[in-house]
Every structure is written in structure tokens, then in C-alpha cells.
Amino acid sequence: MKLEMICTGEEVLAGQIVDTNAAWFANTMMEHGIECQRRVTVGDRLKDLVSVFKERSFEADIILVNGGLGPTSDDLSSEAMALAKGESLVENTVWRERLEDWFTRNGRVMPQSNLKQALLPETAIMIDNPVGTACGFAVKLNRAWLFFTPGVPFEFKQMVKEQFIPFVKQRFEIAGDVALRKYLTLGQGESSLADTLECIALPSGMTIGYRSFMPHIEIKLFARGEVAIGQLDRIETQIRSILGDAIVADDKKSLAEEIHSLMVDSGRSLSVAESCTGGMLASQLISFSGSSSYFDQGLVTYSNESKVRVLGVKPETLDVHGAVSIATVEEMAMGARGILDSDFALATSGIAGPTGGTEDKPVGSVAIALATKEGVYSQMIKLPRRSRDLVRSLSTAVAFDMLRRELLGQAVIVDYGSIGRFEK
Amino acid sequence: MKLEMICTGEEVLAGQIVDTNAAWFANTMMEHGIECQRRVTVGDRLKDLVSVFKERSFEADIILVNGGLGPTSDDLSSEAMALAKGESLVENTVWRERLEDWFTRNGRVMPQSNLKQALLPETAIMIDNPVGTACGFAVKLNRAWLFFTPGVPFEFKQMVKEQFIPFVKQRFEIAGDVALRKYLTLGQGESSLADTLECIALPSGMTIGYRSFMPHIEIKLFARGEVAIGQLDRIETQIRSILGDAIVADDKKSLAEEIHSLMVDSGRSLSVAESCTGGMLASQLISFSGSSSYFDQGLVTYSNESKVRVLGVKPETLDVHGAVSIATVEEMAMGARGILDSDFALATSGIAGPTGGTEDKPVGSVAIALATKEGVYSQMIKLPRRSRDLVRSLSTAVAFDMLRRELLGQAVIVDYGSIGRFEK
Numbered sequence: 040m041k042l043e044m045i046c047t048g049e050e051v052l053a054g055q056i057v058d059t060n061a062a063w064f065a066n067t068m069m070e071h072g073i074e075c076q077r078r079v080t081v082g083d084r085l086k087d088l089v090s091v092f093k094e095r096s097f098e099a100d101i102i103l104v105n106g107g108l109g110p111t112s113d114d115l116s117s118e119a120m121a122l123a124k125g126e127s128l129v130e131n132t133v134w135r136e137r138l139e140d141w142f143t144r145n146g147r148v149m150p151q152s153n154l155k156q157a158l159l160p161e162t163a164i165m166i167d168n169p170v171g172t173a174c175g176f177a178v179k180l181n182r183a184w185l186f187f188t189p190g191v192p193f194e195f196k197q198m199v200k201e202q203f204i205p206f207v208k209q210r211f212e213i214a215g216d217v218a219l220r221k222y223l224t225l226g227q228g229e230s231s232l233a234d235t236l237e238c239i240a241l242p243s244g245m246t247i248g249y250r251s252f253m254p255h256i257e258i259k260l261f262a263r264g265e266v267a268i269g270q271l272d273r274i275e276t277q278i279r280s281i282l283g284d285a286i287v288a289d290d291k292k293s294l295a296e297e298i299h300s301l302m303v304d305s306g307r308s309l310s311v312a313e314s315c316t317g318g319m320l321a322s323q324l325i326s327f328s329g330s331s332s333y334f335d336q337g338l339v340t341y342s343n344e345s346k347v348r349v350l351g352v353k354p355e356t357l358d359v360h361g362a363v364s365i366a367t368v369e370e371m372a373m374g375a376r377g378i379l380d381s382d383f384a385l386a387t388s389g390i391a392g393p394t395g396g397t398e399d400k401p402v403g404s405v406a407i408a409l410a411t412k413e414g415v416y417s418q419m420i421k422l423p424r425r426s427r428d429l430v431r432s433l434s435t436a437v438a439f440d441m442l443r444r445e446l447l448g449q450a451v452i453v454d455y456g457s458i459g460r461f462e463k
Numbered sequence: 464m465k466l467e468m469i470c471t472g473e474e475v476l477a478g479q480i481v482d483t484n485a486a487w488f489a490n491t492m493m494e495h496g497i498e499c500q501r502r503v504t505v506g507d508r509l510k511d512l513v514s515v516f517k518e519r520s521f522e523a524d525i526i527l528v529n530g531g532l533g534p535t536s537d538d539l540s541s542e543a544m545a546l547a548k549g550e551s552l553v554e555n556t557v558w559r560e561r562l563e564d565w566f567t568r569n570g571r572v573m574p575q576s577n578l579k580q581a582l583l584p585e586t587a588i589m590i591d592n593p594v595g596t597a598c599g600f601a602v603k604l605n606r607a608w609l610f611f612t613p614g615v616p617f618e619f620k621q622m623v624k625e626q627f628i629p630f631v632k633q634r635f636e637i638a639g640d641v642a643l644r645k646y647l648t649l650g651q652g653e654s655s656l657a658d659t660l661e662c663i664a665l666p667s668g669m670t671i672g673y674r675s676f677m678p679h680i681e682i683k684l685f686a687r688g689e690v691a692i693g694q695l696d697r698i699e700t701q702i703r704s705i706l707g708d709a710i711v712a713d714d715k716k717s718l719a720e721e722i723h724s725l726m727v728d729s730g731r732s733l734s735v736a737e738s739c740t741g742g743m744l745a746s747q748l749i750s751f752s753g754s755s756s757y758f759d760q761g762l763v764t765y766s767n768e769s770k771v772r773v774l775g776v777k778p779e780t781l782d783v784h785g786a787v788s789i790a791t792v793e794e795m796a797m798g799a800r801g802i803l804d805s806d807f808a809l810a811t812s813g814i815a816g817p818t819g820g821t822e823d824k825p826v827g828s829v830a831i832a833l834a835t836k837e838g839v840y841s842q843m844i845k846l847p848r849r850s851r852d853l854v855r856s857l858s859t860a861v862a863f864d865m866l867r868r869e870l871l872g873q874a875v876i877v878d879y880g881s882i883g884r885f886e887k
Binding site for chain 2: 052053054058061062065066069074075076077078079080081082087091229230231233234237248249250251310311313315317318319320321322323324325326328330331334335336337338339340341342344345348349378379391392393394423425426427428431457
């Protein structure tokens with residue numbers, strides 16, 4: 040069964056809208072074991088629509104078409120489909136009555152333009168839309184069923200879940216179950232991970248994919264069919280034994296999400312003191328609802344004066360060692376922890392660039408400390424200096440990983456592939 | 464000249480990634496007066512890639528292909544192009560040397576897999592990539608030039624701007640001059656802006672577009688041809704007089720960017736104290752290099768204790784008025800300003816949701832204050848409670864806009880369309 044998607048609309052093609060419907064659709068179908076094999080995005084020109092409907096109807100078994108069902112003159116999906124099939128548009132009386140009823144219930148007179156939404160190609164099967172004025176419809180052309188859906192995201196999603204998926208399952212055999220596992224990694228590039236894992240012999244039906252979410256690479260282990268799914272545990276064990284500390288979370292989009300859930304479970308409290316990461320640690324955690332249960336405070340002490348006044352860093356420490364040093368960052372962490380006697384405090388101080396580097400401490404040098412009630416862990420790392428954002432987001436990730444490892448009772452300081460470290 | 468785009472990659476097709484490169488590309492080309500007429504998204508299957516390259520090469524003049532140039536086994540663009548053209552892959556020695564050099568400069572040994580990135584179809588023109596390991600390339604097939612670019616967004620964007628656009632302009636006549644002006648707005652939705660501006664009679668060749676960058680809507684005024692360009696000033700004046708305070712910056716991606724440039728120019732200093740925005744104010748400013756010249760400190764005082772201990776908020780104020788109140792946020796701003804005697808301090812305290820709202824102070828209630836050496840401005844606003852992220856980012860934007868207006872000598876507190884306000 041070959042599934043494709045056609046996205047219509049000038050605003051999607053021209054990038055005025057990022058096409059989140061498309062991503063959502065592909066993801067949802069994947070979870071039902073159906074891969075979307077091609078997606079074509081076209082504007083609102085009748086000629087382009089007719090040609091893409093015809094063209095893809097020879098290649099696919101089922102084509103989800105999104106958009107172009109509204110009442111305005113640039114909504115052309117129905118007309119284009121009728122032309123592609125060489126048939127006329129006919130008023131669907133059921134939908135016309137539903138429309139009139141809908142407007143009456145909402146205390147409004149139906150504008151003439153909405154009548155257009157009841158005009159469907161002659162052979163179309165009408166598809167109900169309980170949440171909007173655009174009905175969907177399905178038409179068979181050549182090899183394919185073309186299934187038309189509204190562009191409004193919540194109407195679209197409801198129609199896919201409640202009508203499209205049953206429509207597909209009724210007509211096509213869906214091959215086997217699928218399963219997906221995801222691992223978040225830190226400190227290795229995509230190519231180095233791929234090289235490292237190449238030695239694993241994957242059973243048939245299983246694939247490894249990589250996805251970059253700066254500063255992480257996510258590894259996706261995908262299995263199709265019972266046999267492959269049965270091998271997932273064995274392959275996961277191999278991946279874990281090869282990658283070791285590079286895997287920092289399972290099925291999470293960021294380390295912040297992992298820290299959030301570990302901190303909530305731990306019942307302990309956290310303060311952070313940030314220099315180069317400048318609010319990233321705080322902001323990433325506070326993006327999760329419920330972070331107030333553990334997050335005491337975040338102090339972005341960007342200036343030296345602020346490190347002294349707010350965190351109690353000694354002026355001599357700054358003079359002797361500089362702001363970007365193990366000594367300073369340890370005092371920052373201990374100071375931040377002490378103010379509210381938090382269980383933990385993380386601190387960062389580094390040179391995010393692009394300027395500000397020196398020979399001894401080039402751009403990408405970042406000191407990070409974790410203070411606990413018992414003591415303080417610290418390290419000074421060397422990050423790739425590719426961009427200010429990358430230095431900041433990698434520093435944030437390493438800081439979170441130190442806390443994660445502490446919370447799990449593991450060694451706090453470990454090596455991450457391509458991240459170097461200064462001697463203490 | 465007919466331009467199309469082909470996006471490759473399982474993760475894009477399967478919706479694991481929302482394809483922001485595609486939207487950015489269409490937008491950027493539009494700004495150069497070139498419309499993208501179709502976009503096809505395919506996965507990493509060799510057969511699919513070969514067939515889409517062949518198929519579109521008969522229809523388009525130029526095709527931008529994005530993705531599939533990495534070192535891993537699922538990066539197949541080069542191989543697919545060679546197959547589509549019926550030629551072999553040949554090592555590009557210039558790029559191979561560049562790769563080796565790149566790894567040497569970064570103190571690493573080049574993994575074997577990266578060698579693949581120097582293999583190009585025999586007739587390809589190599590396209591330099593100064594910021595990554597994937598070179599681009601261009602191949603002529605049938606009617607079209609296929610121009611291959613890396614998937615990593617910053618590499619992709621640089622290649623489009625520095626190589627692709629000149630490549631197109633060299634080979635094709637681009638019809639007429641174009642000009643684009645952009646205005647960042649705050650506090651009105653896209654449809655409300657569009658309704659409000661509908662009364663403006665645009666001259667032929669001029670269009671108004673809207674783009675949502677949460678929490679802002681950007682208005683784009685696009686003119687093609689000398690006559691339309693000559694009318695830009697007149698139309699801009701009309702837009703400004705209609706929208707008034709809703710326009711918060713010209714040609715900037717965010718208010719943080721505007722504040723950064725105003726603060727650098729002003730020579731004054733800023734501290735921030737954040738509760739619900741939790742590091743967003745600090746983090747957005749510190750993302751700009753040079754922010755250390757004015758940014759003193761950012762204090763994310765999430766807990767009440769922290770507001771008292773770090774900022775000197777009076778416990779009675781918290782008891783009587785609550786953390787989300789004008790009284791508290793004014794003390795937060797004055798406290799944050801006082802620590803280092805900064806010229807300005809911004810403070811926020813609100814209920815970002817989804818939980819934590821009360822009848823008096825529902826989710827979306829946010830108190831914001833700006834302290835200066837002379838006094839303090841404050842307001843408590845009611846934001847749409849659609850998402851935690853939206854509440855936080857709108858609060859950040861309103862806070863920045865208060866500072867922006869102060870820096871420009873304008874009234875600090877104004878009405879923004881759909882943002883309500885509590886009586887003081």
C-alpha cells in the first residue's frame with residue numbers, strides 16, 4: 040500500500056506557514072505502521088492542482104490531500120479534482136443542509152460563498168466534518184483514492200483520526216506492527232555515532248536513524264514486524280554497551296526534560312548560577328509546568344560585580360583565576376546553593392564567543408560546577424567553537440548531565456566523545 | 464524561470480522534523496522576486512530519489528535539493544543523482560583535501576565515512592561549504608539544474624544566500640527589481656491585522672503578507688517593479704498610522720534583537736528579575752554577542768524565598784498582595800536594579816499555566832515592572848492562556864517593549880490589541 044500526501048496552499052508553499060499538518064500526519068501514520076512515501080506541496084493554481092492529482096494518481100494507492108476546501112476563491116481542491124477526473128461538480132444536499140443547520144445553530148445567516156463547500160465531484164464520497172464547514176471527500180482516480188481534508192489543523196487532525204485511518208484500514212492490508220525506540224546522545228556527531236554503530240548487524244525489518252537536535256543527536260531504532268520487534272531488546276543492549284555515557288536519556292527531546300522528571304521524582308531542590316549559558320538552564324527547566332516544585336532560583340550573574348554581590352564569589356578568586364575558571368565556578372555553585380540551602384546548584388562560566396577568547400582560554404572554554412550539600416564537582420571543558428549558540432547549548436547539556444548522573448548515583452564527571460577537557 | 468524544491472530525508476518526510484528549511488527557502492526566494500512553484504518531499508530510498516530527480520528535471524528550470532549529503536548510509540543524494548544522470552561517482556579531490564584539512568584543524572582524525580562526502584556525480588560542479596563537511600554540487604539534467612544543499616539549517620542557509628542565489632541570477636533573468644519591508648507587531652492576531660489593513664488600496668505589484676513568529680506577527684510589504692517600489696513609503700505611512708503601537712520593530716526577528724541594539728547604543732546597563740518568564744529575558748539577550756556590555760545580571764527568582772533573599776522583596780508584600788501582583792513585581796524590579804545600581808531593571812511575575820490560576824488571577828495574569836533610576840512603571844496584563852510557552856513569550860515581549868519605549872522616550876505603558884490589562 041503506497042501512501043502519499045499532497046499539501047495545497049500558497050501560504051504553505053511560499054513558507055508563510057510552516058507545514059505542521061504534514062509533520063503531524065506523517066508521524067501519526069507511522070504510529071499506525073504506515074509510511075508516507077512522498078509529499079508534494081503546490082500552490083493554489085488550478086492547473087498545478089489538476090496536474091499533480093493526475094500525476095500522483097498513477098503512482099500511489101491512497102493520497103491524502105490537505106487544504107483548499109474553504110469558501111474563498113483561492114480554495115480550488117474540489118474544482119481541480121472534478122477537472123482531473125473529467126466530471127462535473129454536483130451539490131451534495133446532505134452537506135448543504137448540514138451547512139445551513141450549522142449557521143442557524145450559530146445564529147448566523149449563511150454567506151453565499153459557503154454554498155461552494157457543498158459542491159463535490161460527481162463520484163465523490165462525502166466525508167463528515169463535525170467541527171467545521173468544510174466536509175472532506177474521497178474520489179477514486181486511476182490507481183489511487185484521493186482523500187480530501189480541510190487545512191485547519193484541528194479539523195484536519197480529527198478527520199484523519201476518525202475518518203481517514205478507518206478508511207485506509209478498511210481498504211488496505213496494513214503490514215505488521217511497528218515499534219520505535221529513541222535515545223538522546225551527547226558529545227558525538229552524527230557521523231561518528233554512525234561509524235561506531237556500524238558494527239551492529241541489524242535483523243531484517245530494523246533500521247537505525249539519526250536526528251540532530253542541537254546540541255544532541257537522537258538515535259532512532261525502528262522495527263517493523265514481529266520478528267524485528269522481538270529483537271529490539273537485544274539490539275538496544277548492544278547500542279548501550281557500545282555508546283556507554285554518550286546516551287543521556289531515553290525517549291526525551293532534551294536533557295532538560297529528563298532533569299525535570301528526575302528532579303520532580305527526587306523531591307529535592309535546585310538553584311542555578313549562569314554566566315555564559317545566560318538563563319538557558321533556568322529557561323529550559325521553567326518551560327515545564329511543575330518546575331516550581333524543585334526550582335528555587337536561577338541567577339544569571341553575567342558581570343563580575345554580580346558574581347561577587349549576588350553569589351559571594353571572592354574578588355581575589357576573580358583576580359587570580361579569572362571569571363572562566365574552576366575556582367570561580369565552584370564558588371558560584373556553592374554561593375547559589377547556599378542562598379536558599381538548595382539541595383543542588385549548577386554553575387557555568389565560559390567564553391561563548393565569537394569574541395573574548397584568549398590563547399589560554401579560547402572561545403569554547405567553559406567551566407561547570409555542581410554543588411551538593413556534601414561538596415562540589417567541577418570541570419573545565421573545551422567545546423567546538425562553531426557558534427555562540429552551540430557553545431551555550433552544549434554547556435547547558437553538560438551541566439544538566441552532571442546533575443543527572445549525580446541524581447542517578449553515577450560518576451558525575453565523564454568523557455563525552457568530541458568534548459575535550461582542561462587539566463584541573 | 465521555474466523553480467522547484469526537493470526535500471529529502473526520512474525524518475522530514477516522516478514528520479520527525481518540521482521542515483523549517485523549506486519555509487525559510489520559499490520566503491527567501493520570494494524576497495528575491497522568485498516564486499517556488501512546487502515542493503516534493505521524499506524519504507531516503509534510492510529508488511524514490513532517482514525517480515523524483517528524473518521526473519522533475521523535465522518540468523523545472525532549477526531545482527533546489529535539500530539534505531542527504533551527510534556521511535551516513537542513509538545519505539544518498541549524490542548517489543541518486545549519479546544514477547538519475549547515468550554517470551558514475553567520482554572523488555572530488557579539492558573537497559577531499561578540504562575535509563582532511565578541516566578535521567586536522569579541529570584536532571581530529573577524519574572518520575572513513577566522511578570520505579563519502581567528496582564523492583560527486585561526474586559532471587557535477589562542486590559548491591563550497593565553508594561551514595560544514597558537506598559540499599554542495601550542481602548537475603544539469605534534461606531541462607533543469609539540480610542544486611544540492613546540506614540539511615543542517617545554518618549550512619543550508621549560508622549556501623543558499625552565498626552560492627545558490629548568485630548561481631540562479633547568473634543563469635536566469637529575474638523579472639524586475641523587488642523590495643521588501645518588514646514590521647514586527649505585538650498584540651494582534653494575523654486575521655485581525657489582515658482585517659485592519661484591508662482598507663489600504665495597494666498599488667499593482669505590491670502585496671502584504673503575514674508571518675507568525677510566536678509571540679509576534681511579522682508584516683511583510685513586498686513590491687515588485689519600479690512603480691510599486693516608489694509607492695512603498697506612502698503605504699508604509701498608512702500602515703503605521705493604522706497600527707500605531709502594535710508595530711514594535713522594523714526588520715528585526717524579535718524584540719530582544721531590537722533591545723540589544725538599543726541598549727548597546729545607549730551605553731546604559733540592565734538587570735532583570737524573572738519569575739514566570741524564568742530566564743527568557745536573560746537568555747534572549749545573552750544570545751547576542753556583545754550583550755555583556757550592558758547586561759549586568761538576570762535573577763530568576765522563582766520561589767518566594769528567593770524573591771525575598773535575593774531581591775529584597777518584603778515578606779509582607781508577598782503575604783498581602785501575592786507573588787503575582789503589581790506591588791511584588793515593583794519591589795522585584797527595584798531590588799534587581801539596586802544590587803548593582805543598574806540604569807534599568809525589568810521584572811516579571813505571572814501565572815504561565817496550565818495550572819496555578821485562581822478566579823481573581825487566572826492563567827495568563829502577568830505583572831511586569833520597569834525600574835529606572837527615577838522610578839518604576841508597572842502593569843498587570845491578561846494574556847490568552849493558550850499555552851505556557853505563549854504566556855511566557857508574550858510576557859517577555861511586553862517587558863521588552865516597555866524598556867524599548869522608555870529608551871525611545873515614549874509612553875512606557877500602552878494598549879496592545881488583544882492583550883487585556885487589570886485595573887491597577
